[in-house]
Amino acid sequence: MNWGEALPLLVVGSSLVPGLVIFFLPEERVATRTTLNLAGAVVKLLLVGVMFFGLLNGQQYQTRLPLLPGIELVLSAEPLSMLFLSLSAALWLVTTVYAIGYLEGSPYRSRFFGFFSVCVTATVGVALAGNLVTFLLFYELLTLCTYPLIVHRGTEMAKRAGRDYLVYTLGGGALLLLSTVWLHTLSGTTEFRAHGFLSGLDASLHPTLMLIFVLCIAGLGVKAALVPLHGWLLKAMVAPAPVSALLHAVAVVKAGAFGIIRIVYDVYGIEFSQSLGLTLPLAVVAAVTILYGSFRALFQDELKRRLAFSTVSQVAYIILGIGVAGPVAATGGLIHLVHQGVQKITLFLCAGNLAETLGIHRVSEMNGVGRRMPWTMAAFTVGVFGMIGAPPLAGFFSKWYLGMGALASDQGWVVWILAGSSLLNAAYFLPILYAAWFEPAPTRWPDERCLGQQETAWMLLIPPLITATTVVVLGLWASAPFSLVEWVSLIVSRAGSE
Known part of the structure; x- marks a missing residue:
């Protein structure tokens, strides 16, 4: 061998x-x-x-x-x-x-x-x-x-x-x-x-x-x-x-x-899938999932459950890009495979820090936590704005390519799905940030385990800081030579050209 x-x-x-x-x-x-x-x-x-x-x-x-x-x-x-x-x-x-x-x-x-x-x-x-x-x-x-x-x-x-x-x-x-x-x-x-x-x-x-x-x-x-x-x-x-x-x-x-x-791509082939009329129904299922997950996230007080409904919505962006069946939209879907992963792991690691350090499990318990755990909430904030699609973070480029790809493929309805989802993303994420950074903190936390000046254990803090930094770097690097977008474009062109 x-x-x-x-x-x-x-x-x-x-x-x-x-x-x-x-x-x-x-x-x-x-x-x-x-x-x-x-x-x-x-x-x-x-x-x-x-x-x-x-x-x-x-x-x-x-x-x-x-x-x-x-x-x-x-x-x-x-x-x-x-x-x-x-x-x-x-x-x-x-x-x-x-x-x-x-x-x-x-x-x-x-x-x-x-x-x-x-x-x-x-x-x-x-x-x-x-x-x-x-x-x-x-x-x-x-x-x-x-x-x-x-x-x-x-x-x-x-x-x-x-x-x-x-x-x-x-x-x-x-x-x-x-x-x-x-x-x-x-x-x-x-x-x-x-x-x-x-x-x-x-x-x-x-x-x-x-x-x-x-x-x-x-x-x-x-x-x-x-x-x-x-x-x-x-x-x-x-x-x-x-x-x-x-x-x-x-x-x-x-x-x-x-x-x-x-x-x-590799079993049916994108052109054969289109000829059988399979890609549009796939895109519709993804669109329904995107809106459903975003809407349900609005009403979740448990932080991990809100993030879970966000995952239901965000992973469907990948499927939506494939279902649109155009090269630009497919690029958006495939780069979101990476972007969603880095952004979502940041949010879940931060949620774990809040639970392990202060006993916070619910959105309603997060008032003022940004002043108690500023580095954790800074990483969480980056992840949130990436999920919403704020430039120049990674998530913006996923949605940009998805939207431009939908228009290039004459599927303008996808742009409305993306816009509605982004508004819902903002509606269920921004109140968390407002409460964490601007609301007064309680006199005591539900279950504080890390007393004194230390924010949390370093092995819990460093990983979300690394992934949050990666969210920024992936966004700033998106148009550079040898970027993720360039690599994904190679994948899409390989799949779509005979």
């Missing part, structure tokens, strides 16, 4: 091996567990960097392992997979640092960090999957290893949330399995290709292919939290803050959205 074949396996194994070791560590081996966590995250990021620059220089990275006759496990690095892979590797390092600080002194840390590492392994496998079978295997592994993280606290509420999560996600996985088998039967392959592998099939199969497309989107739409398949996400907020950040910004919902991108 040469370097090009070995590197994808090393990227996957850099989190799997430490995770398996961590499972067997006694709870008191804190230093060893911390070293393994951070070493795995750093090594993974370095390997992804090597892969990224190798890809730029024309190197090919692909691993093929036989599973069954005619079916292989394929890990392949190409521009689209590197987009999701880079996001996962970078944010996982940040989340690992945060989780180590967040869970200090908590029980069952070896179990938590073992599943935490296997979870990133599954996410990386989803990103690197070179065919639908490989995608399905890692997609279902992601379901199984996320469940213990959701129920980690062991309360009755956590157990109910975990059961609901399994019902939703295993049901979605069953639909995806059915679709995968059906597609392999019809086409003889499940290999991802730049323009899809279905367009050459006989026209008599087109109604069947339309049905399979619906099944695929339904199966993937569970994890992507498309309405009405989003219910599990709200209940899963009972999980610890690092898990919430993981669910919303890096792993689960992004795996669903990324899977939909794969189906449209």
Whole structure:
């Protein structure tokens, strides 16, 4: 096995091996567990960097392992997979640092960090999957290893949330399995290709292919939290803050959205999807999800629940960009895969800081908190304005490309969806900022645990400051050479040109 074949396996194994070791560590081996966590995250990021620059220089990275006759496990690095892979590797390092600080002194840390590492392994496998079978295997592994993280606290509420999560996600996985088998039967392959592998099939199969497309989107739409398949996400907020950040910004919902991108681009092909009339209904479902999530967020007093409805809305921007089926809108959707991840992880890490430091769980408890925790709320403020789409932050460019792409594709109705959603974003986020910065603080906080001059533990404070800075940098860097926008434009042109 040469370097090009070995590197994808090393990227996957850099989190799997430490995770398996961590499972067997006694709870008191804190230093060893911390070293393994951070070493795995750093090594993974370095390997992804090597892969990224190798890809730029024309190197090919692909691993093929036989599973069954005619079916292989394929890990392949190409521009689209590197987009999701880079996001996962970078944010996982940040989340690992945060989780180590967040869970200090908590029980069952070896179990938590073992599943935490296997979870990133599954996410990386989803990103690197070179065919639908490989995608399905890692997609279902992601379901199984996320469940213990959701129920980690062991309360009755956590157990109910975990059961609901399994019902939703295993049901979605069953639909995806059915679709995968059906597609392999019809086409003889499940290999991802730049323009899809279905367009050459006989026209008599087109109604069947339309049905399979619906099944695929339904199966993937569970994890992507498309309405009405989003219910599990709200209940899963009972999980610890690092898990919430993981669910919303890096792993689960992004795996669903990324899977939909794969189906449209690499299974059906964007042109064939349009010819079958599949892209417009997909855009409509995304638009409904955007408005529904934003509207429901208005009425949530629990902070994490408000952020969860925001995720329902924001992830649908990615699907909307794909559904519009124009290159500019697709660019907006794909860059939002990254922008939403960085912005949303900032908000959830800050929410975790408020809960762990002051016992704040509700919006109504946040009066004056900006003066008590100024750095945390400064990072939260950046994340909020990024979500609203204020220039020059990252979120502005997502919405700009989505809007310009919709107009270029003669789908002006999308602009009204974006405008309405942005107004709703402002309506449910800005009152939080006003209360935090301008309302008088209470005489005592619900449960203050970090007394004196210290804002919060440094391992809780540094990660959201890093991600908030990244939101600013991604916005300022958007028009520069070698920017994220330029990389995504390459992906879109590759998918749309024969």
